[in-house]
Amino acid sequence: MIGGEAIIKITDACIFQGLTAVLQDVTFTIDKDEFVFLIGRTGSGKSSLLKTMYADLPFKMGQGEIVGYQLEKLKKKDVPYLRRKLGIVFQDFQLFPDRTVAENLFFVMKATGWKDKAKMKNRMMEVLLKVGLGDAATKMPHQLSGGEQQRVVIARALINQPSILLADEPTGNLDPDVADGIFKLFQEINNEGTAILMATHNHDLLRKYPYRVLKCERGQLLDSKTSDITINTSF
């Protein structure tokens, strides 16, 4: 186990897409309760880094520990357990369009070992209330706005009380006002003790909220804790 309050500790890692090294010498730590932005130009490696964190891409070099799992030693059978401890808000993890919101949430619960119907129903309502959608359980995704659908995706990510949320462009396709609401929801979740690592291209958010920044640039990962990072250029 990693000491202190770290939830993610990556040392000398290399992030690969196939045989191509997308990022090299990646070293960073994220503590419990931290909110961290992940930025960089399109194609610079943000999604690849996040995917490596939840074992969608193999961890081939260096050491990595996330929510108590050693990434370099991770077995295929461990992956679902790792993912249970992470909340993942990704654009390619969207809702099933032909199932209600409740069915979408129950699907994840069943897949992650929930069995007791009453407990499942309670938890479903809890996470929907948390994201401000207490009346959405019986709706189909297409009956919800883009922002509301994103809230359901966040509710789904919260089901198993993750200690960190990994989010890839969660405000990407939303109007600025709606995006702001979604961002505030992430802040609330963070204030209640869940760490957040959020990839974003949204300059306004970065200017408005001076959280720590990790930046993918020319095959390296820069950290605002230790380097001067410009957020105005080279997105």
Ligand SMILES: Nc1ncnc2c1ncn2[C@@H]1O[C@H](COP(=O)(O)OP(=O)(O)OP(=O)(O)O)[C@@H](O)[C@H]1O
């Ligand atoms: N499935 C894949 N197979 C092979 N190469 C990939 C794949 N996905 C991404 N890449 C490559 O890996 C590099 C990093 O891509 P990645 O998607 O991680 O960037 P990103 O910073 O998330 O970009 P964006 O801001 O556009 O989402 C790019 O050169 C990209 O072309």
